[in-house]
Amino acid sequence: MKKFFGYLLIVVLFAAAGIILTHQDQARPVFQQAETTVASKLGLYHPCGQSRSFAIGNVDPKFGISKDQLAQSAGQAADVWNKAAGRTVLAYDPNSTFKINMIYDSRQQQSDAAAQLDQNYQNLKATDTDLTGRYNSLSTAYKQKVDNYNKDLSNYKKDLDKYNSEVDRWNSYGGAPEEEYNKLKKEKSQLDDEYKNLDKERQAINKLASQTNGVATQENQAVKSYNSSVETYTSQYGGTQEFEKGVFDGKEINIYEYRAPADLELTLTHELGHYLGMEHVQNSKSIMYYLLGDQNMNNIQPTAEDLAELDKVCAFN
16 A cells, blocks of 8 residues: 555644743833832731732633632642742732733634644544554455465366367367266366456455555545644644743733643743742743743742842742
8 A cells, every 4th residue: 555644744833932921021011010019118028928829810712711610720830839939928818909910812713723733643543543444454364365366366277278179189089078078077177167267356355455455545634634634723823932821020920821730830830930029040940941841730830040030029038
C-alpha cells in the first residue's frame, strides 16, 4: 500500500514562549499610588504588615470549574506566598472587595480548540496503530495467497499443456483408442476441478485485496479528517501568538485561560504576587517570570529571585 499518512505539524498553542503571565501597570489606578505614598509618609504603610484579602467573583461556567474549586486553587496559590513570607500575607475572605474572576473569551476558545486538536491527534495515532496492524496482517495473508495461487496456476498450465498435447497427438492419428480416450476424459475432469479451485482462490484473493484496500482507505480518511481539523484551527486562530492567561489590573484578577488545575494554580500564584506588589523577575523558572513554560507546575516553589522580590515589597529586612 502506498500510504500517504502524514501528520500536519502545527506549533501547539501551549509553547513555552507563547503564554504570558502578566499584570497591566498602565491599568493601575493613580489613587492607589497616591494612597500608598501618603500612608508611607505617615508611617502607616507596611506592604505585608497586614494580609490582603481576596474573594471569588464571576466564573463563566464554560470553563467547567466551580467557584469553590477556584477558591481552593486560589487558596493554594496564596499559601505559596504565605509560606515564603512566614506569615499570612494573602487570605481568602468571601466578603473581600478584591475579586478573582474567570472570563471566557477567544483565549480559552483557542485553548479548548487546541486541546481538541491534540485529542484528535492522539485518536489518530491510536487509529493508525490499529489500522496499520490490520493492514500488515491482511497484506501478509494476501501475499501468501497470491504466491500459492501462482504456484497452483503454474501447475495447472503444465497439466493443461500436457493434456492438450496428448489430445493433439491422438487427433493426428484420427482419434484415441477407448482406453486412452477414457484416460484423457479423466484428466479433463481433473483439469476442470483444478480450474474451479483456482477460481475460488482468485475470488478469495480479490476479497482479501478489497479488505486490505478498505483498511488503507479508512486510514487515509482518518488522516484527511485530522488534516481538515488542523486547517480549520489554523484558519480560525492562525499560528501561535502571545496572549495573557491572567491579568491583575489593580482592582481585580481576571483569568482568561487555563488547561489544568496545576496550570491554573501557577497563574493564580503569579497574579497574586502582583497583587502583593511584586514585579516580573528574569529567571524563567521563577513564578514571577512573565512567561509560563519552565516553571515546575507540579511543585510550585519560589526561586531565589521570587523570594528577593517578595522581600523587597514586604520590606522584611
